[in-house]
Amino acid sequence: MKREVVVIGLGLIGGSIALGIRKEHDVKMIGFDINDDQVRMAVSLGIIDEKAHSLKTAVATADLIVLAVPVAASEKLLTDMLSFTFKEGAIITDVGSTKQSICAKAKELQNKVSFVGGHPMAGSHKSGVSAAKVHLFENAFYVFTPDEATSPMVMDTLKDWLKGTKATFLEMSPEKHDEITGAISHFPHIIAASLVHHVETEEDRNPTVTRLAAGGFRDITRIASSSPEMWRDILLQNQSSLLRLLDTWDLEMQKVRSLLESSDSEGIFSYFEQAKHFREKLPERKKGAIPAFYDLFVDVPDHPGAISDVTSILAQSDISLTNIRILETREDIMGVLRLSFRSEEDREQAREQLGLHTFESYTL
Numbered sequence: 001m002k003r004e005v006v007v008i009g010l011g012l013i014g015g016s017i018a019l020g021i022r023k024e025h026d027v028k029m030i031g032f033d034i035n036d037d038q039v040r041m042a043v044s045l046g047i048i049d050e051k052a053h054s055l056k057t058a059v060a061t062a063d064l065i066v067l068a069v070p071v072a073a074s075e076k077l078l079t080d081m082l083s084f085t086f087k088e089g090a091i092i093t094d095v096g097s098t099k100q101s102i103c104a105k106a107k108e109l110q111n112k113v114s115f116v117g118g119h120p121m122a123g124s125h126k127s128g129v130s131a132a133k134v135h136l137f138e139n140a141f142y143v144f145t146p147d148e149a150t151s152p153m154v155m156d157t158l159k160d161w162l163k164g165t166k167a168t169f170l171e172m173s174p175e176k177h178d179e180i181t182g183a184i185s186h187f188p189h190i191i192a193a194s195l196v197h198h199v200e201t202e203e204d205r206n207p208t209v210t211r212l213a214a215g216g217f218r219d220i221t222r223i224a225s226s227s228p229e230m231w232r233d234i235l236l237q238n239q240s241s242l243l244r245l246l247d248t249w250d251l252e253m254q255k256v257r258s259l260l261e262s263s264d265s266e267g268i269f270s271y272f273e274q275a276k277h278f279r280e281k282l283p284e285r286k287k288g289a290i291p292a293f294y295d296l297f298v299d300v301p302d303h304p305g306a307i308s309d310v311t312s313i314l315a316q317s318d319i320s321l322t323n324i325r326i327l328e329t330r331e332d333i334m335g336v337l338r339l340s341f342r343s344e345e346d347r348e349q350a351r352e353q354l355g356l357h358t359f360e361s362y363t364l
Helices: 012-024 036-044 055-060 071-083 100-109 152-161 174-202 216-220 228-237 239-261 265-280 306-316 344-356
Strands: 003-008 027-032 064-067 091-094 114-120 141-145 168-171 294-300 323-328 335-341
Touching (some): 003 012, 012 027, 027 055, 055 071, 064 071, 071 100, 091 100, 100 114, 100 174, 114 152, 114 174, 141 152, 141 174, 174 228, 174 239, 228 239, 294 306, 294 344, 306 335, 306 344, 335 344
Parallel strands (some): 003 027, 091 114, 141 168
Antiparallel strands (some): 114 141, 294 335
């Protein structure tokens, strides 16, 4: 008999985890999603073998259960599972970006089944099971948040299940996870949204501000376009960490205000210099809590067909673009294309091929 895996939530993350498991294990993959179209797509793509017609029946014989749904939905599922029976040795894990609340909820099941919180720190601009990729988590951090009762054997078994993701596994407490992701992911999303609100307010005084914000400002606030529903839930689930970060942010802005009020030229220079040095020490080729943008900037001459030349070179090399944008087109000067790719490898291959055709390109 094949071992069984049940994936609940057949989107980008759930589908990619299923593919990673299939890569290393011969299993019967069962899927469940409230959207029947996603289920049918997952079956047609070979990501799952069959639909779970009853969750209660499906999990009863499952060796691994993956909750690939938002945290609030996972918590509800865990409550429903209080009345379920589980196979001896079965493991449940989730993929939520906050961990304290769901790990606390899972403790109610600790006498019935092993639960280990999980957070694969990778994503994509695409969604849905059709966007699932076996390499989505490759070189990404995959954080586990076991509690004090979790045995080493359970952790080893879960890591073996997920080794096909090629992710880098880390372990930490739910509290530490939420503090760290709050600082490097959740809080930056608040700042990005706040910057957008700030410019919207400025538009009342200076109507031209929207036109001028179309370039770099739009780029640095890209993450503000994320799902409002998801970020509402994340903020509420990680409330304590984010309130603490807001307090420290207020102090940081007071420091900047003080530098400005005192016209402290040396202090202002030092402020930006220190930030520059710290940022330059951050890893460049690692996936982190915020999905990386693999952008390549290409200088193109101002003549007909220049853009199609670039896209043709990429197409001939079988390099896929996720986005293309013209940043500057003024008569008689070079224009700039911002090409976005799904991975570092695609970007580097594109840079090499364009260089062979005399196109100059660079990254920021």
